[in-house]
Amino acid sequence: MQIEVVTLFPALIAQALDYGVLGRAVQRALLRVGTEDPRAHTTDVHRTVDDRPYGGGPGMVLKPEPLCAAIHAAAARLPAGSPRIALGPAGELLTQAKVRELARLPGLLLVAGRYEGIDERALEMAVDRELSIGDYVLSGGELPALVLIDALARLQPGALGDERSSLEESFSAGWLDWPHYTRPETFEGRRVPAVLTSGDHAAIGRWRARQGLGRTWLRRPELIGRAPVDAARAPRQRELLEEFLQERAGVTEPRK
Numbered sequence: 001m002q003i004e005v006v007t008l009f010p011a012l013i014a015q016a017l018d019y020g021v022l023g024r025a026v027q028r029a030l031l032r033v034g035t036e037d038p039r040a041h042t043t044d045v046h047r048t049v050d051d052r053p054y055g056g057g058p059g060m061v062l063k064p065e066p067l068c069a070a071i072h073a074a075a076a077r078l079p080a081g082s083p084r085i086a087l088g089p090a091g092e093l094l095t096q097a098k099v100r101e102l103a104r105l106p107g108l109l110l111v112a113g114r115y116e117g118i119d120e121r122a123l124e125m126a127v128d129r130e131l132s133i134g135d136y137v138l139s140g141g142e143l144p145a146l147v148l149i150d151a152l153a154r155l156q157p158g159a160l161g162d163e164r165s166s167l168e169e170s171f172s173a174g175w176l177d178w179p180h181y182t183r184p185e186t187f188e189g190r191r192v193p194a195v196l197t198s199g200d201h202a203a204i205g206r207w208r209a210r211q212g213l214g215r216t217w218l219r220r221p222e223l224i225g226r227a228p229v230d231a232a233r234a235p236r237q238r239e240l241l242e243e244f245l246q247e248r249a250g251v252t253e254p255r256k
């Protein structure tokens, strides 16, 4: 997959590409990330990319000419028809389902704006869609672009050392991941749940399903019932949830 990011701060994008799963995906050429700076497309001596808003008010707006020129230059490096997506708080909320769809594309162009926003005509003419990573306002679209790039990188075949991580699996199934433990078996007096050291893989599988479903019910109840679970699996889910709640009722320490 190839991603081009139109940004006034290309170094901010580049610095994130050296680390972790994303860094490895780029190194292994599972993902290519390029940048295009609208400032390189200015024609005045001051290299102006922003201007005051028509109608008045605080802040500045990204001028359409250098931004559109940068978008066209970046698009020319991508497969024809690659979607152009701006990151902004007014966009559709990003979900794992949307990440999964975008991860299948050969090319994607991301527009990371700054200031109070982007001239609306540039958005209308040169951008297909706006995505938001959550209901809060940031000073630029670069961090949201990196969030999306990270989520896309770990879904590229081979990026995780091939096995699909349990987190992606659980989100695909529509519920949250189960709790994880590693050595030592006792840490500051707290033991790892006995089932995980039992060697009984069927019991471990049931415990994890129960924990994943139970946590979803407690922490993100709105995910339950919306999950891509067919009617045939619903009775099994109810059973697991009842077991989880019974187990929890036996725990003496209060819920945090």
Ligand code: 58G
Residues within 6 Å of the ligand: 086, 087, 088, 089, 112, 113, 114, 115, 116, 117, 118, 131, 132, 133, 134, 135, 136, 137, 138, 139, 140, 141, 144
């Ligand atoms: C239109 C209007 C396009 C993303 C403003 C671009 C970006 C939050 C998010 C902008 C962002 C999010 C201006 C500054 C958007 C730019 C950018 N804030 N929640 N800030 O994903």
